[in-house]
Amino acid sequence: MGATNWERAPQIRVHPPGPEARRVIEADERVTSPSYTRVYPLAVRRGRGAVIEDMDGNLFLDFTAGIAVCTTGHCHPRIVEAIHRQSERLIHMSGTDFYYEPQQQLAERLSHLLPGSEQHRVFFTNSGAEAVEAAFKLARHHSKRKHIVAFYGAFHGRTMGALSLTGSKVTQRKDFGPLVPEVSHVEFPYCYRCDERPAGGGCCYKTLEQIEENLFHRTVAPTEIAAFFVEPIQGEGGYIVPPLDFHQRLYALAKQHGILYIADEVQTGMGRTGKMLAMEHFGVVPDIVCLAKGIASGMPLGAIVARESIMDWPPGSHASTFGGNPVSCAAAIETIHLLEEELIENAAKRGVELIDGLKRLQQKHSIIGDVRGMGLMVGMEIVKDRATRAADPPRRDDIVQAAFRKGLLLLGCGESTVRFCPPLVVSSEQIATAIGILDEILG
Ligand code: PLP
Numbered sequence: 380m381g382a383t384n385w386e387r388a389p390q391i392r393v394h395p396p397g398p399e400a401r402r403v404i405e406a407d408e409r410v411t412s413p414s415y416t417r418v419y420p421l422a423v424r425r426g427r428g429a430v431i432e433d434m435d436g437n438l439f440l441d442f443t444a445g446i447a448v449c450t451t452g453h454c455h456p457r458i459v460e461a462i463h464r465q466s467e468r469l470i471h472m473s474g475t476d477f478y479y480e481p482q483q484q485l486a487e488r489l490s491h492l493l494p495g496s497e498q499h500r501v502f503f504t505n506s507g508a509e510a511v512e513a514a515f516k517l518a519r520h521h522s523k524r525k526h527i528v529a530f531y532g533a534f535h536g537r538t539m540g541a542l543s544l545t546g547s548k549v550t551q552r553k554d555f556g557p558l559v560p561e562v563s564h565v566e567f568p569y570c571y572r573c574d575e576r577p578a579g580g581g582c583c584y585k586t587l588e589q590i591e592e593n594l595f596h597r598t599v600a601p602t603e604i605a606a607f608f609v610e611p612i613q614g615e616g617g618y619i620v621p622p623l624d625f626h627q628r629l630y631a632l633a634k635q636h637g638i639l640y641i642a643d644e645v646q647t648g649m650g651r652t653g654k655m656l657a658m659e660h661f662g663v664v665p666d667i668v669c670l671a672k673g674i675a676s677g678m679p680l681g682a683i684v685a686r687e688s689i690m691d692w693p694p695g696s697h698a699s700t701f702g703g704n705p706v707s708c709a710a711a712i713e714t715i716h717l718l719e720e721e722l723i724e725n726a727a728k729r730g731v732e733l734i735d736g737l738k739r740l741q742q743k744h745s746i747i748g749d750v751r752g753m754g755l756m757v758g759m760e761i762v763k764d765r766a767t768r769a770a771d772p773p774r775r776d777d778i779v780q781a782a783f784r785k786g787l788l789l790l791g792c793g794e795s796t797v798r799f800c801p802p803l804v805v806s807s808e809q810i811a812t813a814i815g816i817l818d819e820i821l822g
Pocket of ligand 1: 506507508509511534535536537610614615643644645646647671672
């Protein structure tokens with residue numbers, strides 16, 4: 380295996396999938412679960428920064444980051460070194476039952492993510508869904524209330540509790556019931572699809588009306604609601620950015636009724652939006668934050684962070700054998716250093732370039748209905764025409780496929796949106812290249 384010139388990406392040498400990729404894919408498909416959603420035949424050999432090399436030596440620009448996970452890029456040398464160093468000392472001991480420094484040090488750091496005079500505490504998990512489960516359980520346990528309000532379009536994961544909160548696609552829930560009871564879903568403000576957008580800005584706040592007028596008066600008393608469970612920006616649901624004051628208004632409603640505010644920052648957190656937490660853009664300090672994806676640059680880790688007075692469950696009430704694994708914690712500590720040194724700033728700057736580039740394409744190509752996002756969490760909504768704003772899922776899928784064949788890795792989200800979530804190390808040149816590829820495809 381020769382040295383790879385990562386600078387040359389994208390470079391398609393063999394029409395993908397080439398023979399080596401086909402070998403892996405055919406063997407994989409005989410033995411892995413058919414529930415996996417592989418949208419194009421990419422079999423990965425290795426990765427570096429924002430570039431992926433497939434099994435046949437093709438180089439792709441990775442604007443997926445392994446679904447918004449590899450914040451520091453693929454195999455960042457400092458992350459590799461942190462993993463190496465820690466794995467020589469201790470790989471597992473279970474932070475639920477014993478003490479070790481990487482977990483303590485990471486908890487210390489995460490406990491300062493949220494402002495406020497009160498001390499915060501951290502519970503570690505292995506994944507986003509488990510972080511959501513932990514927050515769900517903590518909200519019920521602490522409040523002694525049962526009901527949770529979540530959102531249509533939300534994605535919170537696929538374990539039974541998380542799935543009960545998920546309201547994104549019916550295939551994700553179909554035939555898995557009965558799910559956890561006492562969950563209601565309400566509309567998330569999707570400004571682009573809202574016909575009541577008042578001229579001159581502002582918002583109709585259908586969501587708040589729905590909660591106050593329908594939910595509170597017709598189905599569930601606010602005193603029975605433990606939490607509002609909300610993504611700052613909807614991810615899987617379509618990279619939907621709510622109006623800037625939405626979270627403040629929803630938070631005020633929550634506080635009026637003693638309801639906890641839980642931010643699922645599994646996808647938006649850890650610098651992705653150009654701030655450490657996306658909720659910082661909205662000026663809200665949540666009661667509980669769920670983290671995973673970007674936290675450890677690809678090592679499995681999740682966490683919830685809550686004020687000490689909320690994380691008041693007794694020993695034995697919740698735990699995890701693998702959560703807070705020392706190698707994952709070491710990778711997370713180094714990830715946070717890199718985020719603070721340069722990558723959050725890079726995400727903010729490159730995000731502006733990406734949105735500007737896509738908006739320029741929008742002026743040329745009428746099938747781009749909307750371009751939206753924050754930092755490097757950017758969505759481009761594909762429509763049949765701008766007048767009707769009718770979604771065009773097949774066209775969106777064609778764009779994702781064509782980009783793959785030209786060496787640009789993208790994924791869809793929502794009904795008809797292309798999502799852009801490159802590693803936070805992505806450069807201006809790589810963004811310009813991606814925009815150029817899209818221009819060719821759309822042309
Ligand atoms: N919450 C959000 C906002 C997510 O985007 C995801 C995954 O896409 C999850 C939870 C579930 O995370 P995981 O797949 O690690 O269980």
